Amino acid sequence: MYPPPHSHPYAPAPPPPPLRRWWQHPALIITLLVIFPPAGIALAWTSLWKKSQKIVATVLSGLWFLLSLLLQDPPEEDTKADRPTATASPSPTPTPTPTPTPTPSETEEVPVMPSLVGGAYASAEPIVTANLGRAYAAYKDVDLPAEYGTWLVCFQRPDAGAPVTSAVPVVYLTEPGVPCPASPNTVLHKPTPKPTPPPAPKPRPTTQPPTVAPEPEPTQEAVEEDVYYRNCTAVRAAGAAPIRRGDPGYARHLDRDGDGVGCEN
Structure with a gap:
């Protein structure tokens, strides 16, 4: 029998196992x-x-x-939020109410008229001039001077709190030391009435009656001056149309255009 291959005397030796680190x-x-x-x-x-x-x-x-x-634990905040409370019962979720979108006119601030009565016009002048307002004297017979910043405001329009855009601001002023009137456009200096002359003494009657002169007879000119026409119809009926200035019976109510000739048509 032949020996196995691995037992061959000239077979190479197996490599050593690698070193393990x-x-x-x-x-x-x-x-x-x-x-x-x-x-x-x-x-x-x-x-x-x-x-x-x-x-x-x-x-x-x-x-x-x-x-x-x-399997890691969730964050502590999430666990507390998800943990049910034993004492509190779950409340129903409210249905959100749609909020109306404000229009540009609602969001813009509308300037309002401040209270100007009692103060000097110098403090009220910015808002009056900015809105094309005017200043007048509270008394209609008093004129405003060139400088009236120290004059006091007696009345204002519009009233305090009203929108400035609703009306043009107007103020009525009085000079310092002069009280405000009860209403604008009041007369301050009332005309002084002229003194009435005393009646003339009556003449004492004499013993002899005064001589009465006879009344003169009316002349033709006096008769013509007494002519009066009520209207142009009467002038035409009398045959005096057109009637001119200087003619008997001429009056201003008959000459409407004032050219000196009445009842032309």
């Missing part, structure tokens, strides 16, 4: 696969394990790593 120790790799899978997987692929063992170790360690991430 300290980081390739199975116990270290397994421990890292459990505690810190990424490092364990990296060392497993540098170890002397078979390829199938490396694949199995990688899959198992990866599943273990993903499972540990999924």
Whole structure:
């Protein structure tokens, strides 16, 4: 019989097994696969394990790593928010009411008229002039001077609190020391009535009656001056149309256009 091939005296000796480093120790790799899978997987692929063992170790360690991430406790705030309260009953969620969208006119501020009565016009002048307002004297027989900033405001229009855009501001002023009237456009200086002359003494009657002169007879001119026409119809009826200034019976009510000739038509 022939001896087996491996026992041939000239067969080469098998190669010695490779040296194992300290980081390739199975116990270290397994421990890292459990505690810190990424490092364990990296060392497993540098170890002397078979390829199938490396694949199995990688899959198992990866599943273990993903499972540990999924089983981590949620943040404390989330757990408190999701934890039901034993004493408080769940209240129904209110239905949100749609808020109307404000229009541009609602969001814009409308300037209002401040209270100007009693103050000097110098403080009221900015808002009056800015809105094309005017200032007048409270007394209609008093004129405003060139400078009236120290005059006091007696009346204002519009009233305090009203929108300035609703009306043009108007103020009525009085000079310092002069009281305000009861209403605008009042007369301050009333005309002084002229003194009535005393009646003339009556003449005492004399013993002799006064001589009465005879009344003169009315002349033709006096008769013509007494002519009076009520209207142009009467003038036409008398045949005096058109009647001119200086003619008997001419009057201003008959000459409407004032040219000196009445009842022309």
